[in-house]
Amino acid sequence: MDKLPRNERISVLQRILCESPGRVFTLGYFTEMFNCAKSSVSEDIDIIRSSLEKTGAGTIETISGASGGVRYVPLMSGDALLKLAGRLSAELSKKERILPGGYLYMLDAIYDPGTVSEVSKAFAGYFHDKPVDYVITVETKGIPLAFMTAAYLSKPLVIARHNIEATDGASVNINYVSGSLERIQTMVLPMRSLKRGSWLLFIDDFMKGGGTLKGILELAREFDCQVTGAGVLIETYMPERKLPVECFSLLTLYGVDGAAGITDIRPSQRLMAKER
Amino acid sequence: MDKLPRNERISVLQRILCESPGRVFTLGYFTEMFNCAKSSVSEDIDIIRSSLEKTGAGTIETISGASGGVRYVPLMSGDALLKLAGRLSAELSKKERILPGGYLYMLDAIYDPGTVSEVSKAFAGYFHDKPVDYVITVETKGIPLAFMTAAYLSKPLVIARHNIEATDGASVNINYVSGSLERIQTMVLPMRSLKRGSWLLFIDDFMKGGGTLKGILELAREFDCQVTGAGVLIETYMPERKLPVECFSLLTLYGVDGAAGITDIRPSQRLMAKER
Numbered sequence: 001m002d003k004l005p006r007n008e009r010i011s012v013l014q015r016i017l018c019e020s021p022g023r024v025f026t027l028g029y030f031t032e033m034f035n036c037a038k039s040s041v042s043e044d045i046d047i048i049r050s051s052l053e054k055t056g057a058g059t060i061e062t063i064s065g066a067s068g069g070v071r072y073v074p075l076m077s078g079d080a081l082l083k084l085a086g087r088l089s090a091e092l093s094k095k096e097r098i099l100p101g102g103y104l105y106m107l108d109a110i111y112d113p114g115t116v117s118e119v120s121k122a123f124a125g126y127f128h129d130k131p132v133d134y135v136i137t138v139e140t141k142g143i144p145l146a147f148m149t150a151a152y153l154s155k156p157l158v159i160a161r162h163n164i165e166a167t168d169g170a171s172v173n174i175n176y177v178s179g180s181l182e183r184i185q186t187m188v189l190p191m192r193s194l195k196r197g198s199w200l201l202f203i204d205d206f207m208k209g210g211g212t213l214k215g216i217l218e219l220a221r222e223f224d225c226q227v228t229g230a231g232v233l234i235e236t237y238m239p240e241r242k243l244p245v246e247c248f249s250l251l252t253l254y255g256v257d258g259a260a261g262i263t264d265i266r267p268s269q270r271l272m273a274k275e276r
Numbered sequence: 277m278d279k280l281p282r283n284e285r286i287s288v289l290q291r292i293l294c295e296s297p298g299r300v301f302t303l304g305y306f307t308e309m310f311n312c313a314k315s316s317v318s319e320d321i322d323i324i325r326s327s328l329e330k331t332g333a334g335t336i337e338t339i340s341g342a343s344g345g346v347r348y349v350p351l352m353s354g355d356a357l358l359k360l361a362g363r364l365s366a367e368l369s370k371k372e373r374i375l376p377g378g379y380l381y382m383l384d385a386i387y388d389p390g391t392v393s394e395v396s397k398a399f400a401g402y403f404h405d406k407p408v409d410y411v412i413t414v415e416t417k418g419i420p421l422a423f424m425t426a427a428y429l430s431k432p433l434v435i436a437r438h439n440i441e442a443t444d445g446a447s448v449n450i451n452y453v454s455g456s457l458e459r460i461q462t463m464v465l466p467m468r469s470l471k472r473g474s475w476l477l478f479i480d481d482f483m484k485g486g487g488t489l490k491g492i493l494e495l496a497r498e499f500d501c502q503v504t505g506a507g508v509l510i511e512t513y514m515p516e517r518k519l520p521v522e523c524f525s526l527l528t529l530y531g532v533d534g535a536a537g538i539t540d541i542r543p544s545q546r547l548m549a550k551e552r
Contacts, residue, residue: 055288108468139415161416167383
């Protein structure tokens with residue numbers, strides 16, 4: 001590549017770091033790409049780090065050692081988190097979203113790239129300093145959130161399915177009780193999908209009884225894996241759950257009054273309680 | 277926000293454009309954010325556009341008029357496309373991927389954030405100047421690719437499912453013959469998920485007989501929608517398909533010889549034939 005002026009180099013660097021958040025790049029990768037000195041790339045990185053920190057968008061971490069380098073860690077300020085939770089509460093409590101049975105229609109929100117990207121950034125920021133080797137979800141509605149969280153953490157995504165597929169190879173099945181739909185379901189995961197001894201981060205759109213998470217915990221045991229925690233967009237206020245892992249939710253659903261057309265959904269207590 | 281030096285402003289601008297590709301931002305949005313003159317932001321945008329074009333990563337489009345502004349259009353050079361297809365061909369033709377029945381294990385590839393991001397960028401680049409109101413897929417394996425394509429095009433994602441869910445509201449069902457698994461399946465889409473008169477882009481991981489695409493075409497008719505085209509990671513060389521819409525594939529699968537442990541998969545002809 002022809003030598004770029006510093007302005008353009010910063011633009012390219014920021015784009016590459018942004019398009020692979022969490023991925024470690026050696027400085028050598030960039031000095032070769034730009035055909036410039038290590039000190040120049042270091043200064044560029046300092047400028048990018050400063051711009052990220054001033055805008056509360058995260059930071060650039062420097063990893064030392066043989067496999068060292070730099071990586072973009074996207075974070076969300078406490079303010080941005082509250083603003084996001086407030087905006088989503090308002091959106092999801094709209095009267096026209098209430099379905100028969102007290103369910104909420106929210107597919108448009110949980111499949112919308114902008115919303116998914118922001119919520120996933122909140123999940124990734126919350127768990128970024130915890131051990132995560134894989135992000136895991138159960139098909140279908142949580143997949144976009146789980147995928148983007150995996151992308152922000154630069155970790156592979158694993159999807160448990162409800163039925164065995166010919167394209168899976170040998171697989172492990174467990175049965176679990178789905179809390180939100182109150183029925184027994186099957187969870188299947190291909191044998192090849194997880195390395196033994198890994199840490200899993202469970203991501204989903206909705207948590208009621210915690211049955212799906214309990215299924216994931218059981219599945220993890222079968223693979224000699226451990227679960228770091230769970231990130232969900234919405235948890236219900238009731239029932240009380242005793243979960244053996246940390247659960248981070250953005251919103252809490254207190255109730256849906258179908259007759260009155262009122263949905264009580266609010267930013268989760270944890271967000272209100274502390275600055276992150 | 278305090279005034280940022282130009283280098284940091286470029287870094288922030290590039291990050292914001294990158295994190296919402298396809299989204300139109302007014303210059304006013306940025307002048308307010310940075311508390312600086314429109315001419316400064318314009319110059320910053322020119323620098324970013326130049327850096328994108330020099331690195332073959334896309335461009336910044338300027339949209340004029342009342343709802344005008346700028347947006348990042350990610351593109352892939354013909355070279356980058358061929359390199360990606362070559363790398364994936366090599367990866368997916370590894371002997372240990374062959375499963376009983378001549379299927380290929382490729383979940384790790386189609387759920388990997390880095391691979392998904394690159395393949396989706398290829399899809400988005402190919403269809404970026406065609407009419408697309410929604411990106412649509414059928415659960416489950418194509419969802420990450422479809423989601424990222426939707427993200428690059430800044431359009432909503434819609435997922436057809438195999439079973440009706442209580443959280444869907446009223447929905448439309450159709451039956452179709454799945455080509456790759458050779459069985460009759462059901463496709464369900466909530467009534468609320470599409471606006472009538474829209475254009476749909478179908479994205480999936482694999483196409484054999486084209487049965488799923490035919491199902492999508494039928495579903496589209498029920499919603500008075502039209503299908504712009506299809507983007508798939510892999511299409512099989514046979515059977516010959518007569519599809520009424522344009523289909524873009526990255527790889528073509530010529531055959532799997534389970535006994536010999538050989539998979540013949542190559543970059544699709546179209547990629548070889550012309551520079552994009």
